[in-house]
Amino acid sequence: MEKRTKLAEIVKNQHDVILNDWVEFQLNATTLRRDLMKESELREQSREFLGLFTQAVQSGSDIGETIWKPVKDFLGQITRSRVLLGFTPSETATFIFSLKQPLFDVIRAAVKDPKDLVADLWTTTTLLDKLGLYVMELHQQNREEVIHRQQEELLELSTPVVQLFENILALPLIGTLDSARTQVVMENLLQRIVETGAMISIIDITGVPTVDTLVAQHLLKTVAAARLMGADCIISGIRPQIAQTIVHLGVDLSEVTTKATLADAFMIALQRTGATVTKSAATKTKG
Amino acid sequence: MATLRDEIYPIRSSDDIVKVRQITREWALMQTFSLVDQTKIVTAASELARNTLEHGHGGEVRIQALQEGSRRGLRLTFVDQGPGIPDLAKALQDGFTTGNGMGLGLSGSKRLVNDFDIHSETGKGTTVMIARWK
Amino acid sequence: MERIPILKMGRFLLVTVQVDMHDRLAMTLQDDLTGRIVKDRAHGVLIDISSLEIVDSFIGRMIGNIASMARVLDAETVVVGMRPAVAITLVELGLSLPGVRTALNVDRGVELLKGCIEERAQGNGHVAG
Numbered sequence: 343m344e345k346r347t348k349l350a351e352i353v354k355n356q357h358d359v360i361l362n363d364w365v366e367f368q369l370n371a372t373t374l375r376r377d378l379m380k381e382s383e384l385r386e387q388s389r390e391f392l393g394l395f396t397q398a399v400q401s402g403s404d405i406g407e408t409i410w411k412p413v414k415d416f417l418g419q420i421t422r423s424r425v426l427l428g429f430t431p432s433e434t435a436t437f438i439f440s441l442k443q444p445l446f447d448v449i450r451a452a453v454k455d456p457k458d459l460v461a462d463l464w465t466t467t468t469l470l471d472k473l474g475l476y477v478m479e480l481h482q483q484n485r486e487e488v489i490h491r492q493q494e495e496l497l498e499l500s501t502p503v504v505q506l507f508e509n510i511l512a513l514p515l516i517g518t519l520d521s522a523r524t525q526v527v528m529e530n531l532l533q534r535i536v537e538t539g540a541m542i543s544i545i546d547i548t549g550v551p552t553v554d555t556l557v558a559q560h561l562l563k564t565v566a567a568a569r570l571m572g573a574d575c576i577i578s579g580i581r582p583q584i585a586q587t588i589v590h591l592g593v594d595l596s597e598v599t600t601k602a603t604l605a606d607a608f609m610i611a612l613q614r615t616g617a618t619v620t621k622s623a624a625t626k627t628k629g
Numbered sequence: 630m631a632t633l634r635d636e637i638y639p640i641r642s643s644d645d646i647v648k649v650r651q652i653t654r655e656w657a658l659m660q661t662f663s664l665v666d667q668t669k670i671v672t673a674a675s676e677l678a679r680n681t682l683e684h685g686h687g688g689e690v691r692i693q694a695l696q697e698g699s700r701r702g703l704r705l706t707f708v709d710q711g712p713g714i715p716d717l718a719k720a721l722q723d724g725f726t727t728g729n730g731m732g733l734g735l736s737g738s739k740r741l742v743n744d745f746d747i748h749s750e751t752g753k754g755t756t757v758m759i760a761r762w763k
Numbered sequence: 764m765e766r767i768p769i770l771k772m773g774r775f776l777l778v779t780v781q782v783d784m785h786d787r788l789a790m791t792l793q794d795d796l797t798g799r800i801v802k803d804r805a806h807g808v809l810i811d812i813s814s815l816e817i818v819d820s821f822i823g824r825m826i827g828n829i830a831s832m833a834r835v836l837d838a839e840t841v842v843v844g845m846r847p848a849v850a851i852t853l854v855e856l857g858l859s860l861p862g863v864r865t866a867l868n869v870d871r872g873v874e875l876l877k878g879c880i881e882e883r884a885q886g887n888g889h890v891a892g
Contacts (some may be wrong), residue, residue: 483698483699486698486699487699490699525665528851529665529847529848529851532847532850532851533847535847535867536846536847536867539867539868539871541867541871563851563854563855566854566859567847567850567851567853567854568850569859569865570842570845570849570850570853570854570859570860570865571844571845571846571847571850571865571867572842572843572844572845572865572866572867572868572871572872573867643785643786643787644785646785646786647783647785650783650817651783654816664848665847665848665851665852667848668816668817668848668849668851668852669851669852669855671816671817672817672818672819672852672856675817675819675821676819676820676856679786679819679821723857734820736857737820737855737856737857737858738856740855740856740857741852741855741856
């Protein structure tokens with residue numbers, strides 16, 4: 343208990359000295375990003391953090407305690423902004439780790455007994471390490487969120503649903519279909535069916551290299567969902583290998599209309615929607 | 630894992646099933662679930678609330694809004710002190726029904742969520758926990 | 764008591780479900796509708812569920828029952844306007860409403876019903892799907 347109070351007391355009394363030294367350290371650190379952050383901003387952040395830190399450390403150095411919540415919230419805030427600005431993890435964590443030296447200095451000056459000194463330094467270093475790790479974790483979390491959001495945006499981009507004709511939609515699928523992508527694709531298609539009132543949708547898988555059980559099941563589910571909404575689906579572009587895989591996997595496609603090519607599927611769709619295609623006279627004479 | 634919100638609602642009547650649906654929808658919106666995710670968890674909640682009412686002779690649901698890293702989720706725990714389910718494995722099969730349902734309550738709900746857990750003791754009651762993550 | 768209104772459109776009946784259906788309401792609808800099919804000598808029933816945010820197995824079963832009962836009473840049933848999220852969820856739940864006809868909206872539903880009834884009038888009693 344006494345050790346904690348010492349640290350708490352020193353931090354409280356030497357607030358201004360620590361702040362000055364700390365900001366100085368940060369300004370001289372190699373990880374400083376003058377391009378991304380103004381000096382005044384850094385000074386302001388440091389001042390606010392040290393204030394919260396001083397307050398929290400009065401009640402102990404277990405950062406799991408609720409008293410540390412304002413400190414952690416504040417760290418969350420600055421980490422988020424630094425991730426968005428493009429800081430690296432070490433650049434972000436320097437904010438905490440650079441506080442070590444100024445704190446050590448003031449502790450060394452204030453504590454005379456070597457035993458106490460070691461104990462106090464130990465408490466301080468453990469505390470700052472914990473906060474530093476916390477920042478690293480936050481940094482990574484924020485990065486993951488950014489990546490996650492970008493993935494979602496990519497998914498949206500990679501699934502165009504096109505209208506071929508009145509009442510006929512086509513969904514040309516290209517590339518590997520994983521479960522998440524298939525799901526987005528399917529939701530998009532169903533949404534477009536509602537918007538356009540299309541009676542028939544052609545799902546073309548010519549550009550899909552492989553179809554596993556999960557993807558096949560997703561396709562079937564989409565066809566079933568479209569049927570519940572009152573629309574039909576045709577699956578086209580099933581290549582020989584994929585036909586073989588589908589049969590080997592034991593996926594039952596008997597309820598679904600399948601066609602070898604998008605063109606065949608389009609003809610069927612035209613027929614079903616009551617449209618006919620005829621060659622114009624000019625083309626006929628040429629042929 | 631952090632719990633953002635934690636509440637308990639009774640399931641005593643058919644109107645309570647509607648209320649559980651509405652509350653689940655509200656919470657799913659709060660957790661910024663996509664429309665499909667909302668619909669799935671609300672539908673599962675409706676199935677299980679009805680089970681609690683009809684087979685468990687009423688009970689309650691505990692609903693929790695969760696956050697784990699960047700993932701947000703909803704957890705619903707349905708508890709009753711009813712007769713319990715003698716053969717769980719059988720009850721989880723598609724098409725298994727004790728009478729007036731289509732036998733999709735348990736097995737169907739399981740497919741609509743990410744986590745599913747069930748405990749049942751004959752004569753003591755049943756607890757079903759489901760969670761969906763966005 | 765709360766009831767879902769049933770509208771008569773020529774030889775068809777139109778039901779627009781606009782509330783969060785609780786179980787009792789669903790049961791009442793089933794009773795009311797079969798009664799009206801006989802009374803109005805209706806040949807078709809349109810159930811518009813475009814406002815429904817969820818369909819669980821209970822409501823799904825009710826829709827299936829209505830279709831079966833209507834068929835016995837010589838009327839066709841078309842469910843119209845199911846939302847994509849609802850359809851996806853129903854499929855995942857394992858409910859595909861076999862034997863129930865579906866259409867994207869009321870207009871399409873009416874066309875579909877007319878088609879069915881013509882087909883039957885021509886004497887080939889086949890009903891697909």
